[in-house]
Amino acid sequence: MTATTNQHVLLSVRQACRTFGSYRAVHDVTFDLTEGEVLGIAGPNGAGKSTLFNLITGVPFNASGGRIVYAGRHIERLPAHKIARLGLRRTFQADQVFPELTALENVRLAAHYLNGRRNSRSTALQALERVGLLHSAHLRGGDLSVLARKKLMIAGALVGDPKVLMLDEPAGGLDNDDQDDLATLVETLNADGTTFVIIEHVLHLLRRVANRMIVMVAGEVLVVGSPDDVLSDPRVIDAYLGESNR
Amino acid sequence: MTKYVPSRLIRWAGYLAIAVVIPYVFVAPSSRLLVCTALIYALLAASWNLTLGFGGIFNFAHAGMFGIGGYAMAIATLKLQWASIPSLAFAVLVGAVVGGLTYLPVIRMRGIYIALITFVFVQISYHLVLALPDLTGGSGGLPGVPAMTIAGQSLAQYGGLGYLWMLGAAVAVLLIVLELIMASPFGHSLVALRDNEQLARSRGVNRVRQQFIAFVISGAMAGFTGAMYVAYFRVADVSLFGFGLVTLGLSMIFLGGTKQIWGPVVGAVVITLVNDRLTGLDAWSPVVFAAGTIAVLIFAPGGISAALTRGVAVLRGRLTNSGRPSTSSQTPQRSVEHA
Structure with a gap:
């Protein structure tokens, strides 16, 4: 288990909604994220987990309704780049990097636009070092391994010590050793003060790193609680396996 | 650096x-x-x-x-x-x-x-x-x-x-x-x-x-x-x-290649020289250009500059490795440009 939490709410989501025509991808989602915690979000495919990330971070769209307050500021209508500059950062599913830029250029770009042009190189090198990619700084993003690309994505989000990192399925496509490596990185960064929200299908990873879990189904929050309680909840087992397989 | x-x-x-x-x-x-x-x-x-x-x-x-x-x-x-x-x-x-x-x-x-x-x-x-x-x-x-x-x-x-x-x-x-x-x-x-x-x-x-x-x-x-x-x-x-200028410019860019900064310059030079040679073809000249551009897009999508860059890289690799025992495959790298 990672660092202990305190009661300072960094991110407050209230009745967040996102509709596409008549389809409600996310409906009435409410939760708080306290400083220092690792909040896991799980749920079957199509549950609205990534859509929830999208509407919080503003990329590629904002919420259709509800309120989202980050560090005391309403962000539900802010464009993505401004939300990121406030210190609420995210990664994406799969291993998305800028393939033609080197690892250093990938992170330096983020350092320049998120953290200001001064010292962007040293800031980028620092972020690469924190994720263990300093030795690959000169390699093109497209030439890195899957784990390295995922770490590079995290490094890009890490520049300038953001308060919150939102990771979207960071363990997808990784073997057990790489998943363990990634979990250790999350624990280390969390111990250094970074607060996390992690969407993940690899539930044992969430059980290891998360203080608290939310399970979403059909765009709504089904259960909130400790990982052990949530993962043994019959409603969660139904949601994943279907009632007939219990 | x-x-x-x-x-x-x-x-x-x-x-x-x-x-x-x-x-x-x-x-x-x-x-x-x-x-x-x-x-x-x-x-x-x-x-x-x-x-x-x-x-x-x-x-x-x-x-x-x-x-x-x-x-x-x-x-x-x-x-x-x-x-x-x-x-x-x-x-x-x-x-x-x-x-x-x-x-x-x-x-x-x-x-x-x-x-x-x-x-x-x-x-x-x-x-x-x-x-x-x-x-x-x-x-x-x-x-x-x-x-x-x-x-x-x-x-x-x-x-x-x-x-x-x-x-x-x-x-x-x-x-x-x-x-x-x-x-x-x-x-x-x-x-x-x-x-x-x-x-x-x-x-x-x-x-x-x-x-x-x-x-x-x-x-x-x-x-x-x-x-x-x-x-x-x-x-x-x-x-x-005119539409001719638009197509001419695009042909130069795609023929020369978009990845290298100097690629379109090569495309412009090649097309201007070829255009000069094709003046006798009158109306067939644009047809030849169009066919040439399509051929490049199919067979060498990176254009002339990409083909040249690849060729130089292969040549450098051969020169570097000649006379040496075989080494493990090299990982493509870029220097810390502009750092």
């Missing part, structure tokens, strides 16, 4: 050296005409590649800004009686302003929709020229644009020696400027927006701001190129907004 900086400086010195040498290699008037034409097209294609190739934006408006720059030059010199350099600066300014204005209607658009809107802009420019004969000369255009003069010296004298130097230097400087742009965080942000817009935005890149700046720079460069075209050929007419 220590390895990279000299190679960049050597390359830049090479560009400038070629610009200096060209007038001494091409002495005959006909060959100078051909080289000047190739250099003007090189300016057009290389600057167009900023938004089209590196930015991934289907920006057909570049051809329109080329024409507007040409007309700005003609109007400034003929109607306003301005000297060459202020007229050239005026054309650059008009190109930059129009470039920025052209981006406004496409702010929320992507891909083919940008192509359609920006192409419509070229068509509107064409019809505006015809609709404003008092200013533009209508279908007759504005002939008699004076030859460019710098410090009292006409660039047209000595068989266009001054134009050769000016255009050669302009291409060299443009390549260096483009290299500096693409090595900067701004250049990286254009590539990032092209390759993964969502990731770029989540890394603090403001898409609208960056692409607006790219359109302004693109417009300034196109305005300069159009002005040089008009100053060299001494006339501005509606052919500056």
Whole structure:
């Protein structure tokens, strides 16, 4: 288990909604994220987990309704780049990097636009070092391994010590050793003060790193609680396996 | 770093050296005409590649800004009686302003929709020229644009020696400027927006701001190129907004390749030379170009520059490995450019 939490709410989501025509991808989602915690979000495919990330971070769209307050500021209508500059950062599913830029250029770009042009190189090198990619700084993003690309994505989000990192399925496509490596990185960064929200299908990873879990189904929050309680909840087992397989 | 900086400086010195040498290699008037034409097209294609190739934006408006720059030059010199350099600066300014204005209607658009809107802009420019004969000369255009003069010296004298130097230097400087742009965080942000817009935005890149700046720079460069075209050929007419120029520019970019900054310059030179050889084919000439461009897109999608780069890399690999015991496969690397 990672660092202990305190009661300072960094991110407050209230009745967040996102509709596409008549389809409600996310409906009435409410939760708080306290400083220092690792909040896991799980749920079957199509549950609205990534859509929830999208509407919080503003990329590629904002919420259709509800309120989202980050560090005391309403962000539900802010464009993505401004939300990121406030210190609420995210990664994406799969291993998305800028393939033609080197690892250093990938992170330096983020350092320049998120953290200001001064010292962007040293800031980028620092972020690469924190994720263990300093030795690959000169390699093109497209030439890195899957784990390295995922770490590079995290490094890009890490520049300038953001308060919150939102990771979207960071363990997808990784073997057990790489998943363990990634979990250790999350624990280390969390111990250094970074607060996390992690969407993940690899539930044992969430059980290891998360203080608290939310399970979403059909765009709504089904259960909130400790990982052990949530993962043994019959409603969660139904949601994943279907009632007939219990 | 220590390895990279000299190679960049050597390359830049090479560009400038070629610009200096060209007038001494091409002495005959006909060959100078051909080289000047190739250099003007090189300016057009290389600057167009900023938004089209590196930015991934289907920006057909570049051809329109080329024409507007040409007309700005003609109007400034003929109607306003301005000297060459202020007229050239005026054309650059008009190109930059129009470039920025052209981006406004496409702010929320992507891909083919940008192509359609920006192409419509070229068509509107064409019809505006015809609709404003008092200013533009209508279908007759504005002939008699004076030859460019710098410090009292006409660039047209000595068989266009001054134009050769000016255009050669302009291409060299443009390549260096483009290299500096693409090595900067701004250049990286254009590539990032092209390759993964969502990731770029989540890394603090403001898409609208960056692409607006790219359109302004693109417009300034196109305005300069159009002005040089008009100053060299001494006339501005509606052919500056013709479909032929658009297809010619695109052929140069794709034939030369979009990945390398100098790729479109190679494409411009090759197409100008081939075009000169194909003059006897009349109407078949565009057909040959179209077929050639399609062939390149199919068989060498990276264009001539990518093929050359690959060839040089293979050659270097063989030279490096010759006489050595075999080593493990090398991981592709880039130096810490621009760090």
